[in-house]
Amino acid sequence: MRKRANGEGSVRQRANGRWEGRLSFLDPATGKRRSVSVYGGTAAECRRELKKVRDRIEGGQPVKDAPDTVGAWLARWRASSLAASDRKPTTKSLYDSLSRTHLERAAIGAKRLDRLKPSDVEAMIVALRAKGLSDSTVRQVYTVLRQALDVAVRDGLLASNPVAKVKRPTVARKEATYLSPADVSRLLDAARSMRYYLAVLLMAATGLRRGEVCGLAWSDVDLSKGELRVRHTLSRVDGHLVLTGPKTDRSRRRVPLHAGVVTELKAWRKQQVAERLAAGDQWTDTGVVFCTELGTMVDPRNLLRTVELAAKKAKIEKVGAHTMRHSAAVAWLESGVHIKAAADLLGHSSISITGDLYGHTSDDMARSAVDGLGAALGL
Missing domain, CATH: 1.10.443.10 (Intergrase catalytic core)
Incomplete structure (x- = not known):
């Protein structure tokens, strides 16, 4: 076995020709000394893997990611962290359903936490869209997975959240349909x-x-x-x-x-x-x-x-x-009610939401606006 510098571990070639790197460290959680092994095709590869382990230890991260499947972790997360959260009951119920239906039973649910990559998350998004799910549902599934794995990072099962490295799916805003x-x-x-x-x-x-x-x-x-x-x-x-x-x-x-x-x-x-x-x-x-x-x-x-x-x-x-609600909003705006007042009446968190949903005018309003400006210009 070839010795490395102090704290860097040791590297040796095994009988089968592969290389093993071994590092001893003090576990901050237990105060006891533990050891961890990494493997590679060459000595240089083993040293690179050992460096990753040292970096994780120095960064206060788990030495290795947990081998649990994503599905198994999600089930535990639903029963513990999600249930204990202060989210609204409707939100808890929604997240529970999305996790069971679109994550735990899907291909990504069979993936191991320690082998989950950002590309796996991207493949999941593609698969959800191929099933014909709406943009908002795809985004909600992404949110559930990201929040669940944030807890896995917190609990020391993962060094980092691979979902956080994937851009959140966008939702195409649609103007609300309404009645006159x-x-x-x-x-x-x-x-x-x-x-x-x-x-x-x-x-x-x-x-x-x-x-x-x-x-x-x-x-x-x-x-x-x-x-x-x-x-x-x-x-x-x-x-x-x-x-x-x-x-x-x-x-x-x-x-x-x-x-x-x-x-x-x-x-x-x-x-x-x-x-x-x-x-x-x-x-x-x-x-x-x-x-x-x-x-x-x-x-x-x-x-x-x-x-x-x-x-x-x-x-x-x-x-x-929401036809009645949308119709009321459009009627207010087209009668000249300020968008801030409409947002307050509707309970929107910002006027941007009101603008995105109702930021259009009817043909009559558009014609009236153009005719009014034309008259002001003396046309």
Whole structure:
């Protein structure tokens, strides 16, 4: 065995012709002396590998990356770090599902942590796109893997995160689809006989999200002032309806109410009181504005069904989950409402989000703008 300088380890040729490098070091975690071996086809290759080990030790990194598979680590991460995090229940549920479906069961899940390369991550992104997944889903899967492996680095299983060396997948921003005020009015007329008509009207008049409307409590509504506070959102998580706080501070907001909406809400409250009396001891006191005949909370999907049924009845196409919200936003902007005010009403974290989603004008608005400038120029 050929000795190297102090602290550099030793290199020797094995009987099979390959070379082995061996290094002794003090494990800071246990305070005990340990040794590690590396192998190569030549002595020079072994010395290079030993240098990598020394660099890792000096940098406070694990001597070797863990041989666990990516899938096995992700399963442990879901059960520990993800479960213990302060993320919203909806986010935890989403990350759990993305990990199980698109990572642990995929080719990358069978890779060993100590052999995972940035090119493997890039191959995963290509495979996800080939499956026809949306840009946003591909980006979310990337985010889950990166966050899980950040924890592996923290726990000393990896020296560095190979996912961090791959550029985050981009998401092509799409302008929101919306209805004209006339079509919104037609849809509302078609929904008037349906139980959750007022919830749809509230979305159309305030731009609130479905979950925000379903999570709205009477204590959040001030009918005398004509305003409401958005403090909760209702979502379905793992088969259960869960009431949580809004995702961002900007989503916690005050929203003024039109006088016509206030009148409708007063009438709805009287109807709810009557339903409570009729239900007797079967009533569940949730305190929410929109509830079932027995007081229980309403799944946000029911509001979507109401919108879709009304749209079908009114023969209006291209109606989706956020149609009422998008239509309100576009109507505000096209009526001259400042984009900052619209962003505040919508609860967007920045006006750039509002601009990306609604930064367009209708043909009539574009023509009006051009004609107005032409008149100012004396054309």
